[in-house]
Amino acid sequence: MDATGRPARLAVGIISAGRVGSVLGAALARTGHVVVGTSAVSAQSQRRAEELLPGVPILDPPEVAARADLVLLAVPDDELPGLVRGLVATNSFKPGQIVVHTSGAQGVQVLEPARELGALTLALHPVMTFTGRSEDLQRMTAACVGVTAADDDEIAWSVGEALVVEMAAEPVRVPENVRPLYHAALAHGANHLITLVRDAVDLLAGAGVSDAERLIGPLLSAALDNALRHGDRALTGPVARGDTGTLRKHLDVLAAHDVLPAYKVLARRTADRAEAAGLLKPDAAEDVRTTLED
Numbered sequence: 001m002d003a004t005g006r007p008a009r010l011a012v013g014i015i016s017a018g019r020v021g022s023v024l025g026a027a028l029a030r031t032g033h034v035v036v037g038t039s040a041v042s043a044q045s046q047r048r049a050e051e052l053l054p055g056v057p058i059l060d061p062p063e064v065a066a067r068a069d070l071v072l073l074a075v076p077d078d079e080l081p082g083l084v085r086g087l088v089a090t091n092s093f094k095p096g097q098i099v100v101h102t103s104g105a106q107g108v109q110v111l112e113p114a115r116e117l118g119a120l121t122l123a124l125h126p127v128m129t130f131t132g133r134s135e136d137l138q139r140m141t142a143a144c145v146g147v148t149a150a151d152d153d154e155i156a157w158s159v160g161e162a163l164v165v166e167m168a169a170e171p172v173r174v175p176e177n178v179r180p181l182y183h184a185a186l187a188h189g190a191n192h193l194i195t196l197v198r199d200a201v202d203l204l205a206g207a208g209v210s211d212a213e214r215l216i217g218p219l220l221s222a223a224l225d226n227a228l229r230h231g232d233r234a235l236t237g238p239v240a241r242g243d244t245g246t247l248r249k250h251l252d253v254l255a256a257h258d259v260l261p262a263y264k265v266l267a268r269r270t271a272d273r274a275e276a277a278g279l280l281k282p283d284a285a286e287d288v289r290t291t292l293e294d
Helices: 019-030 043-052 061-067 077-089 109-116 135-140 154-166 176-206 212-234 244-254 260-276 282-293
Strands: 011-015 034-039 070-073 098-101 120-126 144-148 170-173
Touching: 011 019, 011 061, 019 034, 019 043, 019 070, 019 120, 019 135, 034 061, 061 077, 070 077, 077 109, 098 109, 098 154, 109 120, 120 154, 144 154, 144 176, 154 170, 176 212, 176 260, 212 260, 244 260, 244 282, 260 282
Parallel strands: 011 034, 011 070, 070 098, 098 120, 144 170
Antiparallel strands: 120 144
């Protein structure tokens, strides 16, 4: 770090210029770091590199790593272990480098071969969904980033947090042993939310509602805001009220649709949460469960 407490200006290598790598590379460049190379195989990655990392040479991964003070490994989760092994085998890492990956499911154990060579290793996972376009840079300013370092490496923890703050995001420490649960929670919330929303939109379209997204958007935005602000007290609707007559109508009309199993699972979970929160009396909750099983 320099005298201001900020990380020194670093030569940054990006492997690869996917949606996350290109955006984080651009965010680091915006703070004064210099992106010295990126890898980009697909046409989409090459286009993202041209747009978000203009003038940055596109190189093979070993050359990108060899040029860099900070090596950012932004590849899919399952590709990460093999990439690390390959970079070690090609002598692409060196002592004193900062080696960072962006996988949500992995901690720093996967980077242990680089650490054994003297690199400082980090996992920095942006808790945000990216499109790989310039507007993602603004999204970063409202995002948190899960930071993981070796438990006994306070220097690495501090460097990771400083890099996140530089990118105008908020660092959150995530210990190595809880990374799988951390990532499962994020995937359950974000990925399944999209599935739920699109199922609702499809049902509305099937009911002849035009511009279903416009109809449902304000409702879903309010529901999300209420859930984050008020927790289970925000639960509403026929299940939370114990309105089994309406629930039966839903089950009847959804019998012809493939979303029925998901509706039943979520309705049972809603009943459980509503009962635990004191919104639904135990006998009413049992009526809901019985209705769902009929």
